[in-house]
Amino acid sequence: MNLVKELKQKKRIIVFLALFLFYGKIVQAQPCIPTGQVDIFVGVDFNYRDLLNNGRVYDLLINLTPGVKWNMGKGWQAAAQGFIPIVNQYGERYKKIRLNMAVLSKEAHWNGKWHLKASGGLFGRERYGLDLKGMYVVNNWLALEAQAGLTGYCSMALNWEASTPQRLTALAGADVYLNRWNTQFRARGGRFIYEDYGVIVEAMRHFNHCTVGVYGEYSNEGGKNAGFKVVMMIPPYKRKRRTVNFRPASNFRLTYSIQGDAYANKMYTTDPEENEREGWFDRTALQWGSNTMKPDFDERRRK
Secondary structure, X not given: OXXXXXXXXXXXXXXXXXXXXXXXXXXXXXXXXXXXXXXXXXXXXXEEEOOOOOOOOOEEEEEEEEEEEEEEEOOEEEEEEEEEEEEEXXXXXXXXXXXXXXXXXXXXXXXXXXXXXXXXXXXXXXEEXXXXXXXXXXXXXXXXXXXXXXXXXXEOOOOOEEOOOOEEEEEEEXXXXXXXXXXXXXXXXXXXXXXOEEEEEEEEEEEOXXXXXXXXXXXXXXXXXXXXXXXXXXXXXXXXXXXXXXXXXXXXXXXXXXXXXXXOOOOOOOOOOOOXXXXXXXXXOOOOHHHHOOOXXXXXXXX
16 A cells, blocks of 8 residues: 555656646746856865774865756756766775766746746756755745655766666755844755655854855654754856856855764755755745845846
């Protein structure tokens, strides 16, 4: 009975995504990036682990992350990202240049309250499949959010390794934003990508071009954990936009975890520049939370 129920849930997700992507007539907000523009960018993926058994205090893995985004219009976007290792103390599995992400997504909005984003393709954390993210804005300080996905394993690190997309993930939670202090509290829980169940509670303070936060979490597999996050938006903050744009990645993220568990309470990303400061949606369509602050980037159309 449990297997039949899970199959029905997966079928509902697939049918809903198909209807949303191809048949829905959605009220679109004006995007902040004009239709047809392409962004080519590069950032850094920084990883470290404390093993204390190899003569080093830390093992390092540092990748350059070249990526591209194409704004196709009407909420559609195609994005891709690769990994180019420049420092690798993690071993053979991480030495190759490889594709990390290739995603087609569509974003839609209703009445400034309902926000939805559907994505399909190769996601972060070596997952591929379908994903749906949603947010409902209750008022200027409270919003509800949910995410559901149907994914499989896909890695190009050694050879082509893949499984069929049969793993269902589902998260739900709430955000509270104190506008006077630009401080955000976030709580969400559910089933994560390695089939563990857990909850994460975060507190974030948004500054000019920077967000600093702390978090605590619990997983039925990993137990209790905590740590902090820093999101730095990368200059230049004034940009002249052309049809094809070359720039740094929009942000650099650093997460420190006390336990260093690589599998508890983990979720994939569906955008190469996804981060806690900017959220999931176009800021011109979602005027809530940190999106109500002054934009990090002053973008002017070059004539």
